[in-house]
Amino acid sequence: MTDAVKGPxxxxxxxxxxxxxxxxxxxxxxxxxxxxxxxxxxxxxxxxHGLGHGHANALVADTLRSEKD
Structure with a gap:
């Protein structure tokens, strides 16, 4: 069984x-x-780039989070 992807x-x-x-x-x-x-x-x-708010926010959140790791 695979876990569903969560978060951004x-x-x-x-x-x-x-x-x-x-x-x-x-x-x-x-x-x-x-x-x-x-x-x-x-x-x-x-x-x-015409992204919707949720998509833009998800990309930024995930990118900035990975920069801190």
Whole structure:
């Protein structure tokens, strides 16, 4: 039995399907903006790339969390 993906990563399949980019591309773009805060990055993804709030927030949260690990 496999465990279901939880948290921000649970959005990743639908993000890839809807926006046509691999998750790694999104994470690389987020990491390229190290001076911006969480909500600034969410707003940027929404405004510049047309992501919905939930998808943008999930990408930023997961990327920033992995940077702290």
């Amino acid at each position: 990563a649970s959005y990743f399949p639908s993000i890839e399907a809807k926006y046509g980019r691999p998750i790694q591309d999104w994470k690389d773009m987020i990491r390229a903006r190290p001076t911006q805060k969480h909500m600034e990055l969410v707003a940027w993804l929404k405004q510049e």
